[in-house]
Amino acid sequence: MRIAFFSDIHGNREAFDACFAHAVRQNIDQFVFLGDLVGYGADPAYIVERVADLCADGAVALMGNHDYAAAKGLTDGMNDYAKAAIEWTYNQLDPARRSFLESLLMKVEDEDRLYVHSDASAPTRWLYIGDEESAERSLQATRQRITFCGHIHIPQLYHMTPTKPAKFFAPKPGAPIPLVGQRQWLAVQGSVGQPRDKNPSAAYSILDTTKNELTYWRVPYDIEEAARKIHAAELPRILAARLFIGK
Amino acid sequence: MSKINVRIGEVIDGFTIEEKIHVGGMAIIYRASHPDIEGRVIFKVPKIVDADDATVIVGFEMEMMILPRLSGIHVPKVYAVGDYARRPYIAMEYIDGETLYPLFEKSPIPPEEVAAIGEKVATALVDLHRQKVIHHDIKPSNIMIRKTGEAVFIDFGLSRHLEMPDLLEAEFRLPMGTAPYISPEQVRQNRGDPRSDIFSLGVLLYHLATGERPFGLPQSRQALRTRLWRDPVPPRKIRPDIPPWLQEIILRCVEPNPAKRYQTAARLAFNLQHPDAVKLTERAERLKRSNLFLQLRAWLKARALPPAEPQPYSATSDPIIVVCVDLSEGFEYLAEALFTETQRVVGSVADARLACINVMKLSAVFMHEAFDSEGRNKHVQRLVELKEWARPLGLDQGKLSFHVLEAMDIAEALLDFARTSHADQILICARGRSNLRRYLGSVSSEVVARAHCTVTVVRAPEPTTST
Missing domain, CATH: 3.30.200.20 (Phosphorylase Kinase; domain 1)
Structure with a gap:
């Protein structure tokens, strides 16, 4: 089975469409959305609708902090830009779409895999995984062999054995990595809709469960159009500017 | 479990x-x-x-x-x-063949055989490094020779793929490798440098050529560190019949600093194939180990080394460029255009190595002609012309070699040379553009169609002859 992982789409239609087309060309059996479908980008309604349709068809979608906030209209603890985007997004979504967001799950286990938006040790606290220490905390919270998460918008891969601390690896786009052996893996996804690792191309990954291989991908997309819509929606301009530099 | x-x-x-x-x-x-x-x-x-x-x-x-x-x-x-x-x-x-291990029982073996084995293993390393893998345990028992002659690596238990997580590095805080062959980088726990394999191959060649191990059989971690500063006994001191070019190659492979070794396995293979293209330095003539003062300096340097860090390395560095020079009369304008293009390449690619090649066409009927004295003179004359063509490039001897081949099929000879010397690029001239030439087939178009590397075809307008 081939599973595509999309995380942190953040209402970016152009980035989503580009990644979706890229994935479909590679024979995907299932899509998994690791949270933050909305917030920041100008097309939240489109993204929620597409993901809801795919879920009706067997896809799995997880809850992200922006999804929760947009469903409830709650912006506690968010910075001003995120807050402005959530308030705008809330008004873009009809009750049906809001309730879809509200129905998303915090954690899903499937065979030897765990899906979660952020650190698995405390999913409702939305903690970032950005170093070996936080990766180890998350890995210790699960017995599943492979964890998939997002949230930090920087692609990373960690692996850990029962006797040794977690180790970091910087995945290279397009190079398949065998997730071998008697160890746990934590595959932190980059962001589809708002990359922050200085590479502006949209990020997603594909797991081939038969070959036991994970491949991180980067897909160029029409950033100008995504930015134009952010400006047209009168969202904070920085949300458009950062797309060009991947920050 | x-x-x-x-x-x-x-x-x-x-x-x-x-x-x-x-x-x-x-x-x-x-x-x-x-x-x-x-x-x-x-x-x-x-x-x-x-x-x-x-x-x-x-x-x-x-x-x-x-x-x-x-x-x-x-x-x-x-x-x-x-x-x-x-x-x-x-x-x-199942590989039908033998490992190199039995050969070591017979060492020392003649220098030509050492070079032949070295060339096979270096060629195999070119292919491995191209696939972004460092073997990290090059030694006789891990190399097999197929019945058809090619070297095959076995046992990748210490290997590193540069695009995959290094599970070994995460697991251990000790140098990993086989003591006699382990590279200074591995001793310092840097597992990201393909030039480590070139060091180990150097140890292997040293052993084959002299019957002795250049760094002995160290038993402790401290003893392993000796190779970070102590140079081995020059092979020619042990076996005076080893030619200077082979000593040059071996000692260059086992330099403690990877930047002083061959930077790519392709370069090493090329030198083993073309001993006359080896640039001889002080290494070639050395008959004793460095004196106490130099040892002390090297030791202090090794002590002061910063913590091991992966060296920036690219398999595409130090390219081998085969320049096919057409010296025929009437085509001087093409030789000139080729010269300009070669200058451009040399100027833009750091550390390019040029192999300038000229093929003398043999006819099937008069094949024996090439071997008479007139043929030999022709050969020498071509070589002189080839050198003269390249002289204004101002390249130093280590970056340039000259090869005059004799063949019936020019394209075949050029392609074969490019393949066996692991060329990264071929520069070749195309003589004309006529339909007749297309119909008959030209050397350059055949080279373009069949080469395994980049081919740059140089064209130039034919000079107009005034009447």
């Missing part, structure tokens, strides 16, 4: 286990067969004495990661890999 015991006669995923053929330090090798595979199969399982034996487990994991990803004649073909958690194994091609 996974099941690792294997019984003779047992069938595992379609493989029938037939015979135990080798028990190594890390793994047990069985001969097996499979109804869909012609001939014998090697069935390798980890040898786990105790469940916490991390070296064995992680080494086998690495091999299971890397080996299925490799292709080509210089690695065994992988048929199947067992799931580690359930039943770890690797089923692979």
